[in-house]
Amino acid sequence: MIQLFRVSKIYPPNYPALTDIHLHVEKGEFVFLSGASGAGKTTLLKLLFREEEVTEGQIIVNGRNVTRLDGGGVAGMRQEIGLVFQEFKLLPTMSALENVALAAEVVGMSRRESRRRAFHLLRELGLKDKHDARPLTLSGGEQQRVAIARALVNDPILVLADEPTGNLDGDMAEETMKLFLKIHEKGTTIMIATHDAGLLKRFQHRAVLLQRGRLMGDSKPAKDEVVP
Ligand SMILES: Nc1ncnc2c1ncn2[C@@H]1O[C@H](COP(=O)(O)OP(=O)(O)OP(=O)(O)O)[C@@H](O)[C@H]1O
Ligand SMILES: [Mg+2]
Structure with missing residues (x-):
């Protein structure tokens, strides 16, 4: 699903954020970064969906060479990825439900089905009473959960999340992680960047360790692969 080659x-002008990263994530894996x-965690995620471009090397995501995509290719790839980032970018004039539903409508889902999905996801994320609330009237953690619902509404094949539990208290962080696990059980590949060691301990999944831009540890090391 994800391959990084060198x-x-x-x-x-000259800041090496990532150096010589070699990483292979299979379809259906759950990986902590x-x-x-x-x-370099956020940088690595940004390279995967072409928010940033590599300086050297190649990246393959779901069979596409991300480093060589044109604008249309980037848009197509992003439709398959659910992104949960720290800056939520929720639309302030729309309700929580509309924010989530809109993400489905813009890729062609009917209004009715979009709203139905948004409704269920928000309920699963503990926001049953906040469907009609505008984002700015929600707490940071609530906004984060709306953003997570939005990332999941199109059943992405890959979810990239940057500190998705960073603003949440213990119980809510736990609930949110369980939701990621549930999506993972359906076969979705998940990569979560976190510096929360507790999370890694609590949820025993593959963990990849970056130190000053270098890959310094992997609980499931990649076998040697052929560089294309
Ligand atoms: N746009 C940028 N221009 C220049 N340097 C950057 C830029 N973005 C990130 N960096 C630098 O690259 C390094 C890696 O940043 P990155 O955001 O990937 O780290 P991170 O592991 O996500 O950290 P955190 O846990 O604090 O979110 C940092 O030293 C940062 O200052
Ligand atoms: Mg970061």
Whole structure:
């Protein structure tokens, strides 16, 4: 599902955020991307959906060479990915439900089905009473859950999440993780960046460790692969 071949990212003018990363994630895997603040976790996720471009190396996501896509290709790839990022970018004039449903409508789902899905997802995320609320009247953790619902509404084949439990208290973080596990059980590939060691301990999944932009540990090391 995800392959990185000798990937490096240097931010201008000369900051090496990632160096020589080699990583292979199979379809259906659940992977934590761990490492201290500044290690390069967010950068790696951004390379995967072409928010940032590699300086060197190749990235394949679901069979597409991300490093060579044109604008249309990038849009197509992003439709298959559910993104949960720290800045939620919820639309302030729409309700929580409308924010989630809109993400489904724009890729062609009927209004009725979009709203039905949004309704169920928000309920699963503990926002039953907040369907009609505008994002700015929600707490940080509630906004985060709306953003998670929005990322999941189109049944993505891959979910990339950047500190998705960062703003949540213990119980809600636990509930949110359980939701990710549930989607994972349906066969979705999941990659979650976190510096929360507790999360890694609590949920025993593959963990990849970045240190100062280098891959320094992997609880399931990749076999040697042929560089294309
Ligand atoms: N747009 C940018 N321009 C220049 N440097 C950047 C840029 N984005 C990130 N960096 C630098 O690259 C390094 C890696 O940043 P990144 O955001 O990937 O780390 P992170 O592991 O996600 O950290 P955190 O846990 O704090 O979110 C940092 O030193 C950061 O300052
Ligand atoms: Mg980060």
